[in-house]
Amino acid sequence: MNRAQTENKASPETKSGEAAVEINDLKKSFGTQEVLKNVSLRLLKGENLVVLGRSGMGKSVLAKCIVRLLNPDSGTIKVFGENVGELNRHGLSELRKKIGFLFQSGALYDSMTVRQNLEFPLRRIKKDLSKKEIDEKIMKVLEDVGLPDALNKMPSQLSGGMRKRISVARTIILDPMLMLYDEPTTGLDPATSDEISALIDDIQRKLKTSSLIITHDIECARATADRVIMLHDGEVHLEGKLEAFEKSADPLIVSFFKSSHGQSHK
Amino acid sequence: MEKFVPVQASILLTDVADLFVFLLRTIKETFSRNFEFREFLRQCFQIGYKSLPLVSITGIIEGLVLTIQSRPSLLKFGAVSMLPGMVAVSLIREMGPVITALICAGKIGSGMGAELGSMKVTEQIDAMEVSSTNPIRFLVVTRVLAATLMIPILIIYADALGMLGGWAGANIKGDVTLVLFFTQAFAHVGFDDLLPAVIKSFFFGGVIGLVGCYKGYSAGRGTESVGIAANSAVVLASLLVIIIDVIAVQITDMFT
Ligand SMILES: Nc1ncnc2c1ncn2[C@@H]1O[C@H](COP(=O)(O)OP(=O)(O)OP(=O)(O)O)[C@@H](O)[C@H]1O
Ligand SMILES: [Mg+2]
Numbered sequence: 001m002n003r004a005q006t007e008n009k010a011s012p013e014t015k016s017g018e019a020a021v022e023i024n025d026l027k028k029s030f031g032t033q034e035v036l037k038n039v040s041l042r043l044l045k046g047e048n049l050v051v052l053g054r055s056g057m058g059k060s061v062l063a064k065c066i067v068r069l070l071n072p073d074s075g076t077i078k079v080f081g082e083n084v085g086e087l088n089r090h091g092l093s094e095l096r097k098k099i100g101f102l103f104q105s106g107a108l109y110d111s112m113t114v115r116q117n118l119e120f121p122l123r124r125i126k127k128d129l130s131k132k133e134i135d136e137k138i139m140k141v142l143e144d145v146g147l148p149d150a151l152n153k154m155p156s157q158l159s160g161g162m163r164k165r166i167s168v169a170r171t172i173i174l175d176p177m178l179m180l181y182d183e184p185t186t187g188l189d190p191a192t193s194d195e196i197s198a199l200i201d202d203i204q205r206k207l208k209t210s211s212l213i214i215t216h217d218i219e220c221a222r223a224t225a226d227r228v229i230m231l232h233d234g235e236v237h238l239e240g241k242l243e244a245f246e247k248s249a250d251p252l253i254v255s256f257f258k259s260s261h262g263q264s265h266k
Numbered sequence: 267m268e269k270f271v272p273v274q275a276s277i278l279l280t281d282v283a284d285l286f287v288f289l290l291r292t293i294k295e296t297f298s299r300n301f302e303f304r305e306f307l308r309q310c311f312q313i314g315y316k317s318l319p320l321v322s323i324t325g326i327i328e329g330l331v332l333t334i335q336s337r338p339s340l341l342k343f344g345a346v347s348m349l350p351g352m353v354a355v356s357l358i359r360e361m362g363p364v365i366t367a368l369i370c371a372g373k374i375g376s377g378m379g380a381e382l383g384s385m386k387v388t389e390q391i392d393a394m395e396v397s398s399t400n401p402i403r404f405l406v407v408t409r410v411l412a413a414t415l416m417i418p419i420l421i422i423y424a425d426a427l428g429m430l431g432g433w434a435g436a437n438i439k440g441d442v443t444l445v446l447f448f449t450q451a452f453a454h455v456g457f458d459d460l461l462p463a464v465i466k467s468f469f470f471g472g473v474i475g476l477v478g479c480y481k482g483y484s485a486g487r488g489t490e491s492v493g494i495a496a497n498s499a500v501v502l503a504s505l506l507v508i509i510i511d512v513i514a515v516q517i518t519d520m521f522t
Pocket of ligand 1: 030035053054055056057058059060061062104
């Protein structure tokens with residue numbers, strides 16, 4: 001059980017084939033609505049896995065199950081070899097320290113300034129950082145997302161796209177081993193979108209993080225994906241390289257790519 | 267119409283039962299390590315300092331109105347000299363605590379309900395949880411403790427201003443110096459008037475903080491639930507303040 005973890009600490013350059021996240025037969029329903037019927041997937045270490053799917057197909061629910069913000073009805077989720085469903089509160093909290101989670105809504109703390117928003121996870125998770133190191137990290141990450149001037153603003157003073165970028169910053173500031181991005185580029189203009197996609201790709205290459213990227217943005221998928229999964233009707237509809245998706249004759253996938261193309265060229 | 271009352275009552279009962287479960291969770295987190303001291307201080311400031319204007323105005327007016335209203339009746343019995351004492355006793359024992367607590371239920375309870383409710387709806391509470399921060403410890407424990415501590419202070423402060431208001435009221439038709447007014451007043455006020463009032467004030471404070479947090483924390487999805495949380499926080503907190511008051515009166519009565 002602990003082998004994966006210790007090995008990962010010893011060498012971040014992990015072999016391909018080892019899973020950072022392994023989901024088997026995941027089911028989740030709300031009342032009578034079955035959102036995830038039977039989802040199994042593996043996110044390998046150091047890999048960018050893009051999850052595509054129509055609105056309402058349960059992509060966000062899937063991401064929330066991985067960090068156990070939602071409890072699945074059945075099925076197992078293993079993160080770095082640990083069964084998320086069986087962890088006690090302390091174990092869960094330790095595991096979450098290794099995971100960065102970008103909420104679809106951004107979920108910035110709106111009673112705090114941008115600086116405090118970025119400080120919040122840092123102070124709680126990396127307790128040994130000095131004040132200077134924290135400030136440096138904050139400035140660095142704000143430059144990465146292209147918003148160095150936003151430091152002392154309140155979230156309510158930012159535009160929607162700026163808020164999104166600050167939430168991306170808040171997720172990556174911890175250098176987590178696993179990233180879960182829920183729609184990192186929605187609501188951004190094409191140029192900023194490309195920058196964020198490049199940033200995600202950059203982080204993965206530099207830090208060898210494993211990332212699950214939920215998106216509708218084909219350009220983002222193109223820039224980041226090592227592998228793609230399409231969720232439909234509560235199941236993994238298709239899994240493979242992006243090229244395979246683009247060549248696919250499956251009407252569902254064709255329509256998805258066509259409409260997304262229309263959007264990104266607007 | 268016959269069904270109306272039982273349904274309402276059962277809703278209230280389940281609400282209070284859930285509130286009790288929430289209380290237990292909060293107590294459990296209160297006694298765990300890593301107390302969020304900074305957030306606690308921030309809440310004390312929010313609850314205490316920011317409520318001062320409202321509490322001041324209601325305090326003064328309470329005393330003023332009470333004096334003006336009581337004066338004619340006392341005059342009939344030729345007991346005007348009792349006026350300061352009577353105002354002091356009714357303010358300290360009942361009017362001050364209950365009216366101030368109800369005002370605070372409106373201001374602080376709804377504020378907490380709306381704040382935590384919107385944090386819940388916009389996933390900020392989830393975000394805290396994935397940052398390995400226990401939201402009950404960070405948000406709820408600090409707020410409930412701050413309310414438990416600050417509301418009694420606000421109540422005593424309102425009592426004091428109420429007495430000043432009473433003195434002003436007494437001077438509209440009569441002529442009493444401040445010193446005389448207070449000497450006469452405190453001749454009638456004993457420790458056994460003050461203590462029960464202070465004790466119940468802590469309960470008022472605790473219940474206002476708890477209900478505000480509970481309603482906000484259990485808000486549903488969608489923005490309309492923020493409004494519902496704020497509104498039902500005020501309703502339930504006010505109701506519980508009154509109920510606690512009834513119980514407190516019974517208990518003090520047993521000991522006097
Ligand atoms: N906490 C919840 N309670 C009840 N139903 C929920 C909850 N969370 C999600 N759902 C339902 O689950 C379904 C899937 O939601 P989800 O947010 O995962 O979709 P999505 O694939 O992320 O869509 P989008 O691309 O629009 O973000 C929706 O029908 C939603 O109403
Ligand atoms: Mg979603």
